[in-house]
Amino acid sequence: MCDKQAEKAVNGRQAENTVNGRQAEEAVDVKQVKEVTEAPQKTYRNLITESHVKQALKAQQGSSAQLLSWTVTDFTNKGDNYACVVTSVDVCYHKEGNDRKTSFVVKCNPCRALSIFNEFSTAVFQKEAGYYLELLPLFNAQLSRGGCEPIRAPHCYFAHLTEQEEVIFLGDLRPEGFKMFDRMKGMDKAHAVLVLKELGKLHAASILCQKETSVVLEEKYTYIKKDFQSIIGDVDFKKMLTSEVENSAEIAERIGGYKKVVDWLKDFAPSSSDVFLEQIKKSPPFDVLCHGDCWNNNILFKYDETGVPVDVRLLDFQISRKASPATDLNYFMYTSFNGPERKDNLETFLNVYYESLREVLEAGGTKAEKTSQELREEYHKKNLFGLIMGMMVVPIVVTQAGEVMDLDDITDGDYETLVKEHRERMLKQLDSNPLLRPRLLSIFDEMLEYGVIS
Structure with a gap:
């Protein structure tokens, strides 16, 4: 796909540079081709993949939910978060004959250049995912046995913990007024x-x-x-x-x-x-x-x-x-x-x-x-x-x-x-x-x- 896009960019550039009826091949913008063919720079946004969204949706809505589309939508302000970036994913899906919508709050590795923060981010994502997926269920089961309400925390639907690519999908509490x-x-x-x-x-x-x-x-x-x-x-x-x-x-x-x-x-x-x-x-x-x-x-x-x-x-x-x-x-x-x-x-x-x-x-x-x-x-x-x-x-x-x-x-x-x-x-x-x-x-x-x- 990337090679075809690059070829298209070259051809388009050649067509625009016809001089006296001749194609000016020497005018091809090499920089443009390079930008098309190079992998995109890693950012918190492109850490979120369709596979992640599908897995979170399945965990939240069940295996019958079919993903239709998804969009990353930022909503936090500078200064709200430090060890990670917090954004959201708006999802359209089909289930039981109807098209529906849901959303997730997603925590992402901030992809910073400073190594001390990269090491810190990796460690804190491991800790947080473990807390949501292992410790909170353990605590809540204990509380249930004593007749107590569960700990008030958002539900975690999915965590991807590959180093420097970490993302955690949580329930979006905003629609409930939080x-x-x-x-x-x-x-x-x-x-x-x-x-x-x-x-x-x-x-x-x-x-x-x-x-x-x-x-x-x-x-x-x-x-x-x-x-x-x-x-x-x-x-x-x-x-x-x-x-x-x-x-x-x-x-x-x-x-x-x-x-x-x-x-x-x-x-x-x-x-x-x-x-x-x-x-x-x-x-x-x-x-x-x-x-x-x-x-x-x-x-x-x-x-x-x-x-x-x-x-x-x-x-x-x-x-x-x-x-x-x-x-x-x-x-x-x-x-x-x-x-x-x-x-x-x-x-x-x-x-x-x-x-x-x-x-x-x-x-x-x-x-x-x-x-x-x-x-x-x-x-x-x-x-x-x-x-x-x-x-x-x-x-x-x-x-x-x-x-x-x-x-x-x-x-x-x-x-x-x-x-x-x-x-x-x-x-x-x-x-x-x-x-x-x-x-x-x-x-x-x-x-x-x-x-x-x-």
């Missing part, structure tokens, strides 16, 4: 309660599943053990965290009045990666399979006619890990809230989470091994993890879509430039973005109050 909460606003109590109940259920289900088998979950499902450090390497991981902490120190210094915070962060930066790894170590009996990335962009809500959130879906299990549930709680609290909403409602939030955890455990025939007070103590033991994640994520959360750094054209030789530009963007936001300063300062104030920064 949408992302505006990350710029900071989450409120009504939204948080829905999330925390679901986190409690998720964590409890993992505890119940682990109790029913002598096989350690992360040994059977080895992708659970992959984390930032193992994915991107010790050296790059240390550089990344050190840079993020130094950025926050410079911001605090620019703001003024936070000398104690500045000095502490500068001292802390070189050891931040070691502390991070210590914070996410398993700490029995507070061991659960965490979501790992529970923040505003990875949660969808459904609303009633008055705008009150009534339902929730958890998304993006790309960096799930076995760790203390307090890491999920701290991650959520210090990435998705303005300071007053987090601090004023903390007791309520922890109570909601604990009661959900306890109820599911008891429905499964197991008592919670720790009290609500011990959970509070564990939460504060992991505040340092919340501080680290807050410093990393908050500047991204409050960045407007038009100001988000474009990672698509950055190569390995540009990595140091990437780090420098990220710092410059953060510092620039101090003056141009009214959301960054109060969000970060509220975190610093709490860490001073809790004695984390001392």
Whole structure:
């Protein structure tokens, strides 16, 4: 097919270049022929194939559904996703004598030139596909036996995990009214309660599943053990965290009045990666399979006619890990809230989470091994993890879509430039973005109050 297209292009070009009745063969546009015959550049869009669509459609609608046509339709904004590209596929199909329509949300490898992101993308796709296709069914079967509702997450219909070609087809929740909460606003109590109940259920289900088998979950499902450090390497991981902490120190210094915070962060930066790894170590009996990335962009809500959130879906299990549930709680609290909403409602939030955890455990025939007070103590033991994640994520959360750094054209030789530009963007936001300063300062104030920064 490609050869015939090339021949057609040549012939067309020859016909257009007749001079004095003679065909000017020397005028054939070699570049045009080359463009026709060369394979297209790999992009996230051409990772999606008709075979993938057919398999997802069969999983969703049954083997009698016949694919008629499909179209890739982008719908997310720059800044909504980082480790992957999220798009959608609109499908027309025939079933039981009728032509019908459906759609899928599709997560794709972003096909970036920077090798560190390619390695990260491959690992997180393995983790997420495993979570959707193996762990969630395992957890939901356990919940069903206890008479509990399944975990609220989209259904996964198909995953293709060939390295650097990864795609995952998920159910499209938009027609049901689910949408992302505006990350710029900071989450409120009504939204948080829905999330925390679901986190409690998720964590409890993992505890119940682990109790029913002598096989350690992360040994059977080895992708659970992959984390930032193992994915991107010790050296790059240390550089990344050190840079993020130094950025926050410079911001605090620019703001003024936070000398104690500045000095502490500068001292802390070189050891931040070691502390991070210590914070996410398993700490029995507070061991659960965490979501790992529970923040505003990875949660969808459904609303009633008055705008009150009534339902929730958890998304993006790309960096799930076995760790203390307090890491999920701290991650959520210090990435998705303005300071007053987090601090004023903390007791309520922890109570909601604990009661959900306890109820599911008891429905499964197991008592919670720790009290609500011990959970509070564990939460504060992991505040340092919340501080680290807050410093990393908050500047991204409050960045407007038009100001988000474009990672698509950055190569390995540009990595140091990437780090420098990220710092410059953060510092620039101090003056141009009214959301960054109060969000970060509220975190610093709490860490001073809790004695984390001392």
